[in-house]
Amino acid sequence: MNEAVRARFRRHCRPKPKLTMSEWAERYVVLPSATTRQAGKLRLAVAPYLRTVMDAISDPRTQRVTFIAPSQSAKTTFGIVVVLYFAHQEPSPQLVVQPTISMATDFSKGRLTPTVEASPDLNGIFGVPRSRDANNTILSKQFAGGQLDIAGANSPAGLASRPKRVVMFDEVDRYPEEAGNEGDPISIGEARTRSFQRTRKIIIVTSPTDEPVQDADGRWSGSRGWREYLEGTREVWEEPCPHCGEYQVLTFDRLKYGDPGDGAVDPETVYYPCVVCEQPITEEHRPQMRARSRFRQTREGASLAHRSFHVQGLSAAFALWDELATEFRKKKNDPVTLKTFLNTALGVVWKDVRAENQKDLLLTRAKRYDGLSDDVELAYDVPRDAGVLTAGVDVQHDRLEVSLWAWGVGQQAWLVTHEILHGDPTQPLVWERLDEWRALKWTHESGAKLPITAMAVDAGDGNMANHVYRWCAPRLGEQVFAVKGHNSPTAPLTPRVPTKVKPGRLYMIGVNGLTERWYRRLNMPDGSHGPGYVHLNHRATEDFVKQLLGMERKYDPKTRRRRWVPRKNTRVEAADCANYALAALLLSTRDEELVAILRRMNDPVTAETTGKATAAMPYATAADLYDSSPSTPRWLP
Numbered sequence: 001m002n003e004a005v006r007a008r009f010r011r012h013c014r015p016k017p018k019l020t021m022s023e024w025a026e027r028y029v030v031l032p033s034a035t036t037r038q039a040g041k042l043r044l045a046v047a048p049y050l051r052t053v054m055d056a057i058s059d060p061r062t063q064r065v066t067f068i069a070p071s072q073s074a075k076t077t078f079g080i081v082v083v084l085y086f087a088h089q090e091p092s093p094q095l096v097v098q099p100t101i102s103m104a105t106d107f108s109k110g111r112l113t114p115t116v117e118a119s120p121d122l123n124g125i126f127g128v129p130r131s132r133d134a135n136n137t138i139l140s141k142q143f144a145g146g147q148l149d150i151a152g153a154n155s156p157a158g159l160a161s162r163p164k165r166v167v168m169f170d171e172v173d174r175y176p177e178e179a180g181n182e183g184d185p186i187s188i189g190e191a192r193t194r195s196f197q198r199t200r201k202i203i204i205v206t207s208p209t210d211e212p213v214q215d216a217d218g219r220w221s222g223s224r225g226w227r228e229y230l231e232g233t234r235e236v237w238e239e240p241c242p243h244c245g246e247y248q249v250l251t252f253d254r255l256k257y258g259d260p261g262d263g264a265v266d267p268e269t270v271y272y273p274c275v276v277c278e279q280p281i282t283e284e285h286r287p288q289m290r291a292r293s294r295f296r297q298t299r300e301g302a303s304l305a306h307r308s309f310h311v312q313g314l315s316a317a318f319a320l321w322d323e324l325a326t327e328f329r330k331k332k333n334d335p336v337t338l339k340t341f342l343n344t345a346l347g348v349v350w351k352d353v354r355a356e357n358q359k360d361l362l363l364t365r366a367k368r369y370d371g372l373s374d375d376v377e378l379a380y381d382v383p384r385d386a387g388v389l390t391a392g393v394d395v396q397h398d399r400l401e402v403s404l405w406a407w408g409v410g411q412q413a414w415l416v417t418h419e420i421l422h423g424d425p426t427q428p429l430v431w432e433r434l435d436e437w438r439a440l441k442w443t444h445e446s447g448a449k450l451p452i453t454a455m456a457v458d459a460g461d462g463n464m465a466n467h468v469y470r471w472c473a474p475r476l477g478e479q480v481f482a483v484k485g486h487n488s489p490t491a492p493l494t495p496r497v498p499t500k501v502k503p504g505r506l507y508m509i510g511v512n513g514l515t516e517r518w519y520r521r522l523n524m525p526d527g528s529h530g531p532g533y534v535h536l537n538h539r540a541t542e543d544f545v546k547q548l549l550g551m552e553r554k555y556d557p558k559t560r561r562r563r564w565v566p567r568k569n570t571r572v573e574a575a576d577c578a579n580y581a582l583a584a585l586l587l588s589t590r591d592e593e594l595v596a597i598l599r600r601m602n603d604p605v606t607a608e609t610t611g612k613a614t615a616a617m618p619y620a621t622a623a624d625l626y627d628s629s630p631s632t633p634r635w636l637p
């Protein structure tokens, strides 16, 4: 062998330097300018937590790594580094699973390819990109020592590929529960690593969703990623106070800032009081804190085989504290947007108020609307923001249970009363009682006497159905509807056309969707008066609230969906009545009509100004949030 050949041989066969993943990343990865905030050679000093997470993956003792992090934390860059490391430094067959095929395509085209092109040492690692090379497509790329497949969790075909040493599940909390008919996408993907038992790497990355809960049958729902986190070492990211040096997890609820009214939070007013010395920590301190930040394991004795890491919003590399505060102020009043903020911007799980606490919480709401003391005669039943009354009637063998709800714009709801009319519904007497009750008028804050606008009566019990039809049919012109809960969890809230029955009409209602709506609203933060909010008065007894909260969401293997069902040994008449009353509202009254009614009722003289005030309410958008399906009155057969 001559010297030149020997030199070339040495150059090519020189073993690659042993590098941890973070060392490798900072040496080889260059971020393209078009796709990231931080173009140029990758510098992990900005996102130091990534170092620990990356090095855990390249640690031979670790087979599983879970990383829970918010947006702005550079977690996509992290995913790109993992893929390229296992193509270049430790070539291994790999599978990357994105929530959907189109996200898989975006990951490949939008992030992976530009990074490869921007990184001189990695150029051409997946072959020549422009050639019509079957080995280098968007979702499948070959490299020396392995193949990378990129799949969507919604498509079982892509998941069931060849054996893989490395499988990365990205944004797991956005996965469908099942991939087609094949079952859980994570189990399918994980099964690919079977032949690499000891050396496999399973990587789970996501921002979380709901706190995981188990139903009575042991079936889990809620954040899949957070469940993984809990099974690992549970390492939290801590930063040292610049004043006293104390390490602490920076949590958003401690952040202080001035009240900007409707505008953006002024960065000058934002600070974080240290948990120990209470001295203000500000945005300017963050770079120096970063350099000394670290993960602390909170689960003692957990095996290094599964390391799990959590980084929160205030520590995310590219999140600015004043921007987070501004976003929070915009989103805090609506449970739907607040949840997205917590999950995505802060990277924390959303905790639904548990039934027990929730019952107590709701009971503290149960006060007279007139605000007067208990020994004074009730001034009114219905406050000024409500203008329409609807009743829901639940039919039992020995009684009727009726709930009366008052409605405002955006389906803001006020309980008026819940009553029991005793008697056998196969006999006329109890129906006569219901007639009398339906004729009652209720006092509005304006002094007006309000009649009941519409009523829905449960015809779901086969033995009772004929009696219900017979009572409802002649009253249909007065908006008295016979209703029955639809079996399908996806049925529309109210039917386009009623079903003909003898005598009269039957309205099949989407009870699953109606329950979902009530429960989302019952979970709204206390005191957030506005569209969707549920008010209770002094007539809401503990038993009533228990019944109202008596439903739980359970997995239904037949429809492969979760649906609302009564908890074991729990009565749910109040919840049923609430669904029927809401259906009666949807069948009878449009939101615009309600606005007009309220305007007339509350201020007949200055309707002009009231009109303006009402129009300025954010109901149009907020109501949209709560109402995915539009409601039009279609009570006439």
Ligand SMILES: [Zn+2]
Pocket (backbone or CB within 6 Å): 241, 242, 243, 244, 245, 246, 274, 275, 276, 277, 278, 279
């Ligand atoms: Zn301190």
